[in-house]
Amino acid sequence: MQFTYESYVAMLKELHIKGYHFKNYNNWHETDCSVILRHDVDYSLEKAVLLSEIEKSVFPESVQATYFILVSTDFYNIHSRTSRNQMRQIIDNGGIIGLHFDETQYDIADEREMQKYVREEADILSAVVGTKTDVVSTHRSSQKFLSAEMEFPDMINSYSSTYFKNMKYLSDSRRHWRENVDEIIGNCLFRRLHILTHPFWYMQGREVSLKETLQNAILQASLNRYDNLNDNFKELERELKRTEIERIVYKTSDEENA
Numbered sequence: 001m002q003f004t005y006e007s008y009v010a011m012l013k014e015l016h017i018k019g020y021h022f023k024n025y026n027n028w029h030e031t032d033c034s035v036i037l038r039h040d041v042d043y044s045l046e047k048a049v050l051l052s053e054i055e056k057s058v059f060p061e062s063v064q065a066t067y068f069i070l071v072s073t074d075f076y077n078i079h080s081r082t083s084r085n086q087m088r089q090i091i092d093n094g095g096i097i098g099l100h101f102d103e104t105q106y107d108i109a110d111e112r113e114m115q116k117y118v119r120e121e122a123d124i125l126s127a128v129v130g131t132k133t134d135v136v137s138t139h140r141s142s143q144k145f146l147s148a149e150m151e152f153p154d155m156i157n158s159y160s161s162t163y164f165k166n167m168k169y170l171s172d173s174r175r176h177w178r179e180n181v182d183e184i185i186g187n188c189l190f191r192r193l194h195i196l197t198h199p200f201w202y203m204q205g206r207e208v209s210l211k212e213t214l215q216n217a218i219l220q221a222s223l224n225r226y227d228n229l230n231d232n233f234k235e236l237e238r239e240l241k242r243t244e245i246e247r248i249v250y251k252t253s254d255e256e257n258a
């Protein structure tokens, strides 16, 4: 399996052909052969939207994927108009919004405090998105809370044993599948699957290396930064042209890819 949209689509089609029903964290048990698609949106809402568009184009009736969104991150701001539109697009494309909770943003002493912060962030996310967020996954989780069978009142913990022990869990964390996904799906080795993918790693066309993916994201971010400045700083072009930044960005990426 490659980190391209083509490869991701091929995986979805194969799941369908093999009789897996696309389900979510609430209804996975309604059929005896189901798959939950989980996406952790660690860095880019834009990439999440792209993946949801692809899912919708292949399965217009929805694959019910859950997009876990960070509330306290330095990468995107869920309150901005751009982000709100992006989350709306994900929902319009059939996606479900879940909370991706980063405990390192707080000093959390015990389970009760963890529950408190998760509740707070879930309420914020629900208010912004306009639908109730009732499922949580953790980002940069410590062993302390991962190993504990944490319960969150009125919320589904995607790390609870239900989604690990009763299902085959497959993940592309750090852009690396630890098992042969194609073989597992192709041979129907498990009747229930829980698949975590990070939209950030996937792209159109040819697969590029992990390093190149990271570098391109960082370089592209400087152009986004320019555009943000341009929205806020009057006549930015007079002081610094976008093409000047583009020249540096594209020169750097060309040199690296040469």
Ligand SMILES: [Zn+2]
Pocket (backbone or CB within 6 Å): 040, 041, 042, 100, 138, 139, 140
């Ligand atoms: Zn994460």
